[in-house]
Amino acid sequence: MSDKNLSENDNPKGQNKRHLILIVDDEPDILNLTEKFLKLDPNFDTITSANAKEAMSVLEERYHDISLILLDVMMPGRSGMDVLRQIKAEERYNHIKVILFTVKSFNEDIQKGNALGADGYIIKPFSGKDLLKFVQDKLA
Secondary structure: OEEEOOOOOOOOOOOOOOEEEEEEOOOHHHHHHHHHHHOOOOOEEEEEEOOHHHHHHHHHHHOOOEEEEEEEOOOOOOOHHHHHHHHHHOOOOOOOEEEEEEOOOOHHHHHHHHHOOOOEEEEOOOOHHHHHHHHHHHHO
């Protein structure tokens, strides 16, 4: 688990709101690249988790700070869809935006994610520019 550039300070008036983004993926390269792309926006702070169990632990501790979760659908053990279902079912978490990302591009998977309350879906591989823009739009 990695916690980068977190600040407890409020932003001065006139500056954009800071957002804490939880990135969940079992592939270290994807975690690192996704974090690198998101850090291009100075208003984004990130936490990374390598699996669903770790992500739920972070969520338990930091749910009041987290603005958005980038959640891989296919992970060993517990799937991203199961995690999404739990997040949207629990009142204390269900305000957090969740974007699913995966190599799967089947319409059925997208429909399932949407039915469970996903706020978006990104198909891997993705460009850093497109990912950053998509996340910025979701948090605008």
